[in-house]
Amino acid sequence: MKLHQLNTLAAIADTGSIxxxxRSLGLSPAAVTKAMRELEADLHAPLVVRGASGVAFTEFGRALVVHARLVLGQLQRAQAEIEALRGAAAGKLSIGVTPWVALTFLPPAVQRFRERMPDVQLEFFEGLLAVVQPRLRDGSLDFSIGRPAPASPQSEFxxxxxxxxxxxxxxxRDHPKAGCRTLLDLEDEQWILNWDPASRESMSNNLFVKRGMRVPRTIVLAHSLAIVLGLLAHTDMVSIFPWPLVEVIRAKENLWALPLRETLDETIISITSRRGAPTSPAAACFLDCLRETIDTGARSQDPEQRRLFHSIELLL
Structure with missing residues (x-):
């Protein structure tokens, strides 16, 4: 396998046709076709199926695309790291961010980062597991910031x-149960939760079952914070938000944190990356900026800032 062949394969996957x-590679269609045929001959396996509507990948092709993107991404990171060592930090940093972090800590962290590495191109993706895991796997995402996926010593992350x-x-604020004091009073309510479907059972057990409650009959899963906010504002649904997000949106969205006697379990926000992948200088700088943003906010003289950060405990 040659590098230009892998680059061609990834370009076909990205664009959908020969x-x-x-066009994206600045080559002729004949050159792209030749590169693919040579790659298929080297591997003794068909990679793409050509048709009137474009190309489709075979099982072999789909598997190789993942590795091609990983190789190409790692080479780009290596080049960016060398440039950073030479004092010419550039390249691209791709990050998955859970929506509530994007609404709270992300803007000042990005401002800090832009001051330190203005030539690095930033790219953000909404950090739902279904979005970030495939990109972490193929190397098109450097890391994600959010609720961690279940991991094991054998995990790829x-x-x-x-x-x-x-x-x-x-x-x-005018919800019929706005003044309730226990979770048990909400057992029959409709819940809308920004949970990953794979984690629904374990999170339901942690939130409801271990407190002696039955799991509510209606739990709507939403893969967008905007959908959650819209439904909370116009229905009798209830949800769970991290406290920093509550501080940011409760006045603007007319929402209310119910005065429950129970303390909900802590939410852990983690940095998730592909196991064994080195941390680039740009990634390390961005994480430093995020930590500094949280630390500075917690010690701010501005009461609004302190209220935003009062529930945060840095773990790294």
Whole structure:
């Protein structure tokens, strides 16, 4: 396998056709086709199926695309690290960010980073597991910041705890149960939760079952914070938000943290990356900026800032 062949394969996967891949690479369609045929001959396996509507990848092709992206991404990181060592930090940093972090700590952290590495191109993805895990796997994402996926010593990902925070049950201010004091009073309510489907059972057990409650009959899973906010504002649904997000949106969105006697379990926010992948200078700088943002906010003279950060405990 040659590097230009892997680059061609990744371009076809990104663009969906031979002609579009040729345009993106500045080559002729014949050159792209030749590179693919040579790669298939080297591997003794068909990689793409050509049709009137474009190309489709075979099982062999889909497997190789993952490795091709990983190799190409790692080479880009190596080049960026060499440039950083030479004092010419550039390149790209791709990060997955859980939505509530994006609304709270991300803006000042990005400002700090831009001051230190203005030539590094930043790219953000909403950090739901279904979005970030495939990108972490193929190397197109450097790391993600959010709730960690279940991990084991054999996992392809590693999780490093960044900070912990408490959470609150929220509803609109004029909700019929706005003044309730126990979770048990909410057993028959409709819940809308920004949970990953794979974690639903374990998180339901932690939140409801271990407190002697039955799991609510109606739990709507939402893969967008905007959907959660819209439904909370116009229905009798309830949800769970980390406290920093409650501080940011409760006035603007007319939401209310219910005054429950119970303390909800801490939420751990971790840095998730591909196991064994080195941390680039740009990634290390960004994480430093995020930690400094949280630390500075907790010690701010501005009461609004202190309220935002009061529930945060740095773990790294």
């Amino acid at each position: 002609r579009a891949a040729a 590693q999780n490093v705890p960044l900070f912990s925070t408490h959470a609150a049950v929220v509803a609109r």
